[in-house]
Amino acid sequence: MTSSDTPPVPRRLPSGVHEAVRPGSALLRLETTASRKGVLDGAWWPRSRDIGAELPALLSALVAHLGPVSRVGLDAAAWEGLPTRIVVDDHVVRIDSFPVGDDTVLVTRGDRDIFSLLVVPPDTAPDAARAAMAQAVWADNVRDAEQILIDTGSGRGPLG
Numbered sequence: 715m716t717s718s719d720t721p722p723v724p725r726r727l728p729s730g731v732h733e734a735v736r737p738g739s740a741l742l743r744l745e746t747t748a749s750r751k752g753v754l755d756g757a758w759w760p761r762s763r764d765i766g767a768e769l770p771a772l773l774s775a776l777v778a779h780l781g782p783v784s785r786v787g788l789d790a791a792a793w794e795g796l797p798t799r800i801v802v803d804d805h806v807v808r809i810d811s812f813p814v815g816d817d818t819v820l821v822t823r824g825d826r827d828i829f830s831l832l833v834v835p836p837d838t839a840p841d842a843a844r845a846a847m848a849q850a851v852w853a854d855n856v857r858d859a860e861q862i863l864i865d866t867g868s869g870r871g872p873l874g
Contacts (some may be wrong), residue, residue, distance in 0.1 A: 753858055755849035757832040758819060759843050765793040766800075767807075772803040775822055780829070783807050785822040792816030792833075817859035832859040834868055842868045 760768040776783055782805050782827065790796045790811035799808050814820060821829045832850040834843045845866040849855060855862075863869065 717721060719721075727787055728752060747769040752853055752855040753830070753852045754832050754855060754862075755790055757834060757847035759834040759838070759847060760836050762836050763792065763794050765809075766795050769800060770802060772819075773800065773807055776829075777803055777805070778821045784825070785810055785820075787812040787814060787820035787822070789814050789816055789818075794798075804852065808866055830859075834863070838868045842866050 717844055739790050741743060746780070758772055760772075769786065773786070783802070785808045786800075787810045788796060791813075792815070796811060797809055799806050801807070811818065816835070819831045821831065821832050834846050838846070846862050847870040849857070849862050850859070851864065857865070870873060
């Protein structure tokens, strides 16, 4: 068997990364081309459903890697006190309410470059959260956020 006969191995994060993931963390797979293959571009594990407390840190991390973020789409029913805009690094980011579910956040860079992140429920057990976040950033992931949370036991329990 030649090396060209060997099936490609999905690229995954090194196992040591999983141990460092704590509530308040984000894992990102940032492919900024139109040919992004995975369903999700990353994952976020907020500490709470208080978006005013949680979103600034996520946006600061995203801005550091993506550049200016223009919009964030969240499901208003999933978050406490959803504002209409937030200032991050002296830049106004518009917050839009979409019925995307409590398991997804959409981040827009520019006018059309949209990144979709899995949202791990704040009260998820660490091992389940790490497993869900790792699956969300697999380069070949074809499952949506809801299915990943179900498959990893991260649950879809009550908000808050």
